[in-house]
Amino acid sequence: MIDLGRGCSRHRPVLIDFVDRGEVHAETEAALAHLDDCARCTAAIESTILTVTALRRMGDEAASLEPSADAWLRLRDRVRVARPSRIGLISPLTGMVMTTFVAALFLAPFRLDPNSGSDSYQPSETADFGNATEDVHTNSVRRGVDLPNSRSVTAPSGVQAKVIYPDGNRPPQKEVPEARSSTRPAAYR
Amino acid sequence: MDAELLRRVQADDLDAFEEFFARYRSSIYRTAYGLTGDRQTAEEVLQDTFARAYQRRHTLHADVSPLPWLHRVSLNLCYSRLSRRRLPTNPIDDITEASRADEGPLPADRAEQAELRRIVRDGIAALPEKHRSVVVLYYLQRLSLQETAEVLGIRLGTVKSRLHYALRNMRTHLEEDRRFGGAWLVPVDDVEANAS
Numbered sequence: 387m388i389d390l391g392r393g394c395s396r397h398r399p400v401l402i403d404f405v406d407r408g409e410v411h412a413e414t415e416a417a418l419a420h421l422d423d424c425a426r427c428t429a430a431i432e433s434t435i436l437t438v439t440a441l442r443r444m445g446d447e448a449a450s451l452e453p454s455a456d457a458w459l460r461l462r463d464r465v466r467v468a469r470p471s472r473i474g475l476i477s478p479l480t481g482m483v484m485t486t487f488v489a490a491l492f493l494a495p496f497r498l499d500p501n502s503g504s505d506s507y508q509p510s511e512t513a514d515f516g517n518a519t520e521d522v523h524t525n526s527v528r529r530g531v532d533l534p535n536s537r538s539v540t541a542p543s544g545v546q547a548k549v550i551y552p553d554g555n556r557p558p559q560k561e562v563p564e565a566r567s568s569t570r571p572a573a574y575r
Numbered sequence: 576m577d578a579e580l581l582r583r584v585q586a587d588d589l590d591a592f593e594e595f596f597a598r599y600r601s602s603i604y605r606t607a608y609g610l611t612g613d614r615q616t617a618e619e620v621l622q623d624t625f626a627r628a629y630q631r632r633h634t635l636h637a638d639v640s641p642l643p644w645l646h647r648v649s650l651n652l653c654y655s656r657l658s659r660r661r662l663p664t665n666p667i668d669d670i671t672e673a674s675r676a677d678e679g680p681l682p683a684d685r686a687e688q689a690e691l692r693r694i695v696r697d698g699i700a701a702l703p704e705k706h707r708s709v710v711v712l713y714y715l716q717r718l719s720l721q722e723t724a725e726v727l728g729i730r731l732g733t734v735k736s737r738l739h740y741a742l743r744n745m746r747t748h749l750e751e752d753r754r755f756g757g758a759w760l761v762p763v764d765d766v767e768a769n770a771s
Contacts, residue, residue: 399739406742407720430746437746440695441714447692448715453604453621458596461622465592465629 393420394427401431406438578637585632592632596625599642602716603649609711610653612696620656624649646726650708698748706741709734 397417403409404417421428580598583591600621607620627648628641635641699710705727712723713734724734 402739402742403735406738433746433750434742437695437742437749438714440691440749441710441745443688444692444695445715445717448605448609449717451601451605451608453600453618457600457618457621458593461596461625462589462593464622464626465589468626468630 394424397424398427398430401427402434405431405435577640581632581635581637581641584629585635585637592629595628595641599645600625602642603645606646606711606716607649607653609699609715610650610707611657612700616653616656620649620652623652643722643726646712647728650726654704694749694752695745697752698745701748702741702744706737706744709737710741710745713738 397413397420400411400413400417401421403411404414421431580591580595584595603624604617604621607617607624608614611617611620624645628635628645635644699707702710708727709723712718712726713720718726720731720734724731727734729737
């Protein structure tokens with residue numbers, strides 16, 4: 387720092403305020419008097435004046451600049467895309483009708499039986515299919531149990547069913563004695 | 576007037592938004608151009624600034640001018656672009672001289688002024704971001720100190736301080752530049768550095 391005890395550091399900001407913005411402080415007069423004695427501050431202030439003048443002249447020229455003529459057209463196209471869509475403007479009644487329609491689409495796989503006279507739920511034919519298949523399988527198994535000497539599975543026509551017992555007779559069941567525990571005392575059986 | 580216009584804009588009146596754009600576009604464009612030094616980028620910033628204003632139209636207060644808010648948005652958009660890439664410089668003097676091309680060859684003094692403007696432009700570009708903002712708003716946009724403080728969201732004293740240091744940096748830049756034939760060759764010291 388070069389101050390030489392003459393108060394350059396104190397006067398310089400005051401002088402810049404004065405030449406840049408015309409601000410007059412209590413110290414301005416003393417600062418201007420300082421310029422008479424300090425060539426360094428005089429040079430700095432002259433340089434500041436040149437800088438400010440150049441900046442302001444540039445501002446004057448920039449004031450004539452305008453955006454391109456189609457700036458609004460481009461912005462308008464952009465804004466139109468961003469505007470709220472019409473779906474947000476439908477009436478509440480239309481909304482309720484649309485909601486009902488969408489709900490009906492989801493419920494289409496299920497039907498209400500018109501002959502039942504009530505609104506009780508009835509599974510559709512698709513749902514009946516699983517139950518019918520299960521019933522057929524259960525009945526075929528039961529037939530096999532009730533008729534021990536016959537083939538329990540009916541093969542489709544043209545297909546040779548596998549013969550489990552070649553002589554057609556089921557072997558006698560083994561006699562199984564009653565289960566007994568050898569570890570539990572008889573008193574607790 | 577602004578309040579009524581803003582209310583119409585907030586009611587999705589596109590004609591009102593066109594009026595809103597016509598009223599503030601020049602100021603925003605010049606700010607963007609002053610910061611970026613590039614016309615194409617300034618156009619993009621202008622578009623983005625008003626597109627954002629339309630998106631946020633319901634949050635704008637009708638009782639205050641939207642100009643500080645628009646300036647703030649454009650400054651942020653400029654800085655985000657400047658940080659993304661190194662913009663090609665297209666100084667104001669080039670544009671100005673191009674518009675005068677049909678007036679014949681440039682006289683010597685005009686060429687000298689063009690050179691000076693180029694030096695000043697480079698000096699602005701070399702400033703730190705916060706100093707560049709105050710220089711563009713205060714010297715190029717001719718906003719008052721109070722308006723500059725409002726746009727940047729800082730105190731009046733901070734604006735003055737930043738202007739002081741920006742001027743000092745600018746002066747240093749100009750003094751060190753040899754293109755101007757020594758017209759700026761004034762001894763540089765750092766007296767102001769210790770003044771604060």
